[in-house]
Amino acid sequence: MSAHLLMIEDDTRLAGMVGEYLGQSGFTVAHSPTANGGLDMLGGQPSTSTPDLVILDLMLPDMDGLEVCRRIRTTSGDISQIPILMLTAKGDPLDRIIGLELGADDYLPKPFEPRELLARIRAILRRRIDGTATPHKVLRFGTLEIDRDARSVSVGGQPCDLTAYQFDLLVTLAERAGRVLTRDQIMEAVRGRELEAFDRSIDVHMGRIRAAIEADPKNPRRIVTVRGAGYVFAKQQD
Template identity: 80%
Template sequence: MTTQLLMIEDDARLAQMVGEYLTQSGFSVAHAGDGLGGLERLQGEGGGAAPDLVILDLMLPDIDGLEVCRRIRALPGSAAQVPVLMLTAKGDPMDRIIGLELGADDYLPKPFEPRELLARIRAILRRRTEGAAPSARCMRFGTLEIDRDARTVTIAGQPADLTSYQFDLLIALAERAGRVLTRDQIMEAVRGRELEAFDRSIDVHMGRIRAAIEADAKNPKRILTVRGVGYVFAKQQD
């Protein structure tokens, strides 16, 4: 089955160029020229298959990409879990951080090489489809349960709200419980590429994960910060 992509981008020329490139790479690409049109497509209005991933521009003519991302994460059902790759202005780290806080899975600064966009898309989709070894499909740490097949996280039976990327970060830590990992090691385990210079997105995502799985995110018991090094997932919990 062909993977469906939705590109929300007001630059029609760029959208056409990227769409043609991704189509040649085996994807089916739909285009929306503004944020509200993209949200309508995500909710099934106007027909068409539900997208497997959204490429979302930050600067749109009606509502900006940050608001679109926020609304996507508030949609009912599976639509809220669609991976979002945000296109941001080069040299504007604050917009990237806000986007990640709102639930974007990754970002790519403009201008970009289509090949890098393709690599990012494939990495996000691969993380969603790669299965676990049969012996480790479900991991339990006290009241925390991580189901790799269903890609769900629950705390005492209650669902925890994580993006696809945050789920994979949690898996990367949980698989190495008790081992201190640097930010570079964590990002490499999940994204499959070296950490960009001065990239603090890992800290933003860790904050979001803690808010979802910790009783007190400011006094975490599961994901601990090792000052000057990185993070460690505690083996003993609850």
């Protein structure tokens, strides 16, 4: 069964080219040229037609793409967990960081190679599928519970709001509790793209995870930074 994608992009020519290219690779692509139209498509579709991934342009005529991302992430139900891949002509690293902080799973600047877009979409969807296929069910660390089958995280019984990508990052660390992992090792474990040396997006995701699971994110006890090395998920209980 092919994956269903929703592309929110005001450049109809680009959307048509991307839709045709992805269609040749087995994807079904719906398109909205406006933010409000895309949000209506998300909110109005039955659950069986909910997209598997949203391709979201940052610069839209009726609403900033960052605001669209925020609204998707704060929507109740399955829609809030849909992976988001941002497209933008803006080259400012701050836009990328803000997008990731709001819950985007990946970020691709324009102009881009269609093959790279396809590779990133497949990587995001593969992480999601692989995560649900694992035989490990619940990881427990004191009051922290990570349910791999349900792809949910809770602390003291209270649910934590994480994107699909952040969930995979957390599981990668938790499964290797007590072991220091470099950024490259973490990215390889979740089958993501290799980051350039100056790309700190993984640190942004770690900050979001800490904000969700740590009692004091500024003084984390679960996900600890090892200066010059990477990150370690501490074994200690609450």
